[in-house]
Each structure stands twice: as structure tokens, then as C-alpha cells.
Amino acid sequence: METCEVLVVGGGPAGSTCAGSLVRAGLDVLLLDKERFPRDKTCAGWITPAVFKALGLDAEEYRTGRVLQDIKSFRTGLINSAAVVTTYGTTVSYGIRRCEFDLYLLERSRVRRQLGETAINLERKDGWWVVNRHIRARLLVGAGGHFCPVARLLGTDIGREEVVVAQAAECVMTQAEEQQCRVQPDTPALYFCRDMKGYGWLFRKGSYLNIGLGRRDTRDLTLHVRDFCAFIEQQMGLPAGLTGRLKGHAYRLSGGEGRRSCIGDGALLIGDAAGVAIPESGEGILPSIESALLAAETILAANGDYRCDNLQPYAARMNQRSDSVNSRISSSQPFSEISCYLGARLLSNSWFTRHIVLDRWFLRR
Numbered sequence: 001m002e003t004c005e006v007l008v009v010g011g012g013p014a015g016s017t018c019a020g021s022l023v024r025a026g027l028d029v030l031l032l033d034k035e036r037f038p039r040d041k042t043c044a045g046w047i048t049p050a051v052f053k054a055l056g057l058d059a060e061e062y063r064t065g066r067v068l069q070d071i072k073s074f075r076t077g078l079i080n081s082a083a084v085v086t087t088y089g090t091t092v093s094y095g096i097r098r099c100e101f102d103l104y105l106l107e108r109s110r111v112r113r114q115l116g117e118t119a120i121n122l123e124r125k126d127g128w129w130v131v132n133r134h135i136r137a138r139l140l141v142g143a144g145g146h147f148c149p150v151a152r153l154l155g156t157d158i159g160r161e162e163v164v165v166a167q168a169a170e171c172v173m174t175q176a177e178e179q180q181c182r183v184q185p186d187t188p189a190l191y192f193c194r195d196m197k198g199y200g201w202l203f204r205k206g207s208y209l210n211i212g213l214g215r216r217d218t219r220d221l222t223l224h225v226r227d228f229c230a231f232i233e234q235q236m237g238l239p240a241g242l243t244g245r246l247k248g249h250a251y252r253l254s255g256g257e258g259r260r261s262c263i264g265d266g267a268l269l270i271g272d273a274a275g276v277a278i279p280e281s282g283e284g285i286l287p288s289i290e291s292a293l294l295a296a297e298t299i300l301a302a303n304g305d306y307r308c309d310n311l312q313p314y315a316a317r318m319n320q321r322s323d324s325v326n327s328r329i330s331s332s333q334p335f336s337e338i339s340c341y342l343g344a345r346l347l348s349n350s351w352f353t354r355h356i357v358l359d360r361w362f363l364r365r
Contacts, residue, residue, distance in 0.1 A: 002134060004028050005029065006022055006137060006138070006299065007137035008030070008111070008141045009033075010032075010142065010144035010271070011033035011106050011113065012145065012288070013271070013288050013289050014273075016111070017292035018292035021296035021300075029111050030112055030113070030114065032117055032135070033116075034118040035115065035116065037099075042167075042248070042249040043249070048286060048363060049091075049092075055105075062104065067095070067097045067100060067206055068095070069095030069185055072091055073085060074358055075188070075189040076189070076190045077348070078191065079192065079193060084348060093363065097205065114135075118149075119144070129267070139266050140268075141270060142274075148269065150267055150269060154263075156261070161252055161275075163250045164215065164250065166214030166251075166282075167212060167248050168249060169247060170210040172207050173209055181209065182236045183202055183209065188204070189203075189232070190357075190362075191228060193213075193215065198214050198215030198216060198217070199214070209238070211246075216253075253277050253282070254279060254321065255323075259275065262318050265307055266306045266307070268314055270291045271284070271292060272284055276288055276290075276318075278364070281362045283364075294314055295314055298310075298311055
């Protein structure tokens with residue numbers, strides 16, 4: 001039987017960040033993930049400078065030997081309509097490859113790990129968690145994404161939640177395909193569905209191309225993806241067969257009704273397992289990292305007593321963040337309804353595109 005103080009289930013940015021904070025504080029931590037790293041992750045692979053700040057990382061240091069595409073402009077519009085190009089003249093975001101970024105954070109955490117094993121059996125015995133009948137831990141940290149088994153353990157009815165559903169793919173282009181592709185590396189494209197319930201993206205990161213579309217409305221996702229792909233294949237000169245590699249993904253947004261219970265006796269949730277993505281853009285990496293840092297702070301303050309009452313400060317902070325999101329969304333609801341009705345006109349307006357869509361929704365400036 002392998003024993004640890006804290007078992008982190010999931011090795012993405014949230015899991016690695018939380019584990020690293022606890023390891024540096026001297027706790028005995030084990031990280032379990034069903035995949036072996038590096039591994040592919042269905043994601044646009046876009047982060048803001050706030051991610052590096054939250055992690056205490058130097059962007060130029062990370063860039064060495066890895067893809068870090070500076071983003072200085074955006075192409076935005078409605079699918080099947082003309083686009084507006086907004087130029088900032090300086091780096092406002094970065095394109096990353098999740099297989100590189102997640103591996104970097106995992107190795108940086110210096111946590112001992114057990115990869116390629118799924119957390120299937122979770123039992124509570126005499127104040128300990130016994131996982132897969134051979135791992136024993138005093139505290140479980142659920143960082144396994146939307147379908148995290150620890151979330152199920154805390155009562156989440158995963159199949160009945162309102163979620164964002166997405167399809168995405170990332171591939172490496174041949175030299176000939178790079179010459180054919182008309183996507184500028186520092187200018188990703190964001191094209192919104194006409195009902196404003198989702199958007200598609202196209203990011204070029206050196207030789208890599210990332211394409212995808214996500215929607216709050218799960219109905220007819222395939223049709224929206226097909227429409228978007230046909231549009232950008234014509235507009236951007238994409239490699240043949242790229243859209244056939246799309247993979248599905250689902251996640252929960254912060255706020256809204258029926259939020260997940262993020263704590264229990266000897267257990268808590270972080271990252272996508274807790275449902276923290278920003279509603280306006282769907283960004284999940286930064287809020288996942290922030291939730292991991294909050295969780296680590298609470299865990300250390302509990303000083304080995306992980307009863308629900310001692311984890312309550314984390315739940316309170318997470319609820320405050322969720323309430324703030326609800327307040328922000330509620331106050332802008334009339335505007336959102338207008339934007340749906342006048343989407344084409346608003347998204348062709350340079351001021352609206354820069355100050356609302358990009359600065360407020362996506363860059364959080």
C-alpha cells in the first residue's frame with residue numbers, strides 16, 4: 001500500500017500547480033493521472049500574460065525549446081462574414097502547445113507521480129481515502145477535468161449539467177502546407193456563431209495549426225462545426241483533412257445554476273473539475289491555476305485536519321468568485337441580448353470589437 005498525505009487526481013495545470021505548492025511547503029504528495037505525459041489535450045492552447053504572472057514564470061525562459069507564439073493582433077467576425085483585424089502593437093497573449101505546457105508544469109512541480117493509471121475505486125476507511133486498493137491518502141484533490149471521479153464522489157451529476165461542448169484539433173503542417181496557409185502566426189482568428197452562443201477559432205503556432213469551435217448550446221454542434229470549417233477552409237487555405245481530426249471536449253463555466261460542491265470531508269475540487277472557466281470566453285487555464293493556488297493555501301492552513309469545516313475557506317472563496325461572475329453576467333444581460341440581435345453590425349465595428357469582445361471578454365484587460 002502506497003501512502004501519502006495528499007493525492008492529486010489529475011496532472012493538468014490545476015493539478016500540477018496545487019501539487020507543486022504543497023510539495024514546496026513540505027507535504028508528502030502523490031499525483032495520479034490516467035495519461036502518460038507528454039499527452040495531447042483538446043484545447044485552443046491560448047494563454048494571457050496573467051498565467052505566467054500567477055505561476056511566477058518567465059515567458060522567455062519557458063520559450064526555450066518550446067512553442068510560445070506571441071499574439072499581437074486578432075481577426076474577429078461572424079462565421080461567413082467579413083472580419084475586423086484589431087492590432088495592439090505589442091504582445092497581449094501567447095499561443096502554446098498543451099502537450100508541452102502541461103509537461104513543463106508537471107515536471108516543475110517536482111511531485112512524485114503515478115501516470116497511466118485511472119482513479120477507479122475510491123473508498124473512505126478510518127479517516128483515509130483508499131484509491132484503486134493500493135494508494136492511501138488523507139486528502140483527495142480532484143483535478144481530473146470535467147469528468148473527474150472525485151467530482152462524482154462529491155455528488156456531481158455530470159451528465160445533467162449545463163456545459164460548453166467543443167471540438168478541436170491541432171496538427172503540424174508540412175512545408176508546403178505552411179506556404180499555402182494564410183493564417184498569420186501573431187493574428188489568431190475568432191469567428192462567432194450568428195446566435196452568439198459560441199465561436200470558432202484558428203490559431204497558428206509556428207508549424208502547428210489549431211482549429212476548433214465551442215458552444216453553450218449543445219444542439220447541432222456538428223452542423224455549426226461543419227459550417228465553420230467550410231468557411232475557414234475557403235478563407236484561410238487550410239491543409240486538406242485537418243477538420244477530420246477534430247476531437248470532442250466538454251467543460252462547465254463558472255457561475256450559473258447548480259454549481260458543483262467543491263469540498264467534502266477529506267476532498268476538494270480544483271480547475272475544470274470545479275467548473276471555473278470564464279463564461280465570456282471559455283478560458284479555463286488561468287482560473288484553474290488560481291483555484292489550485294487557493295486550494296493549496298487552504299490545505300496548508302488546515303494543518304493536517306481535512307474535515308469539511310477546515311476546507312470551508314476554499315469553498316467560500318470559490319463561491320465568491322462564482323457570485324461575482326453571476327453579478328457581472330446579470331448586469332450585462334440586456335446588452336448581451338442586443339448583441340445577439342445586432343451581432344453582424346456590432347462585430348463589424350472596430351471600437352466594439354477591440355474594447356468589448358477582445359479587451360473585456362477575452363483579454364480581461
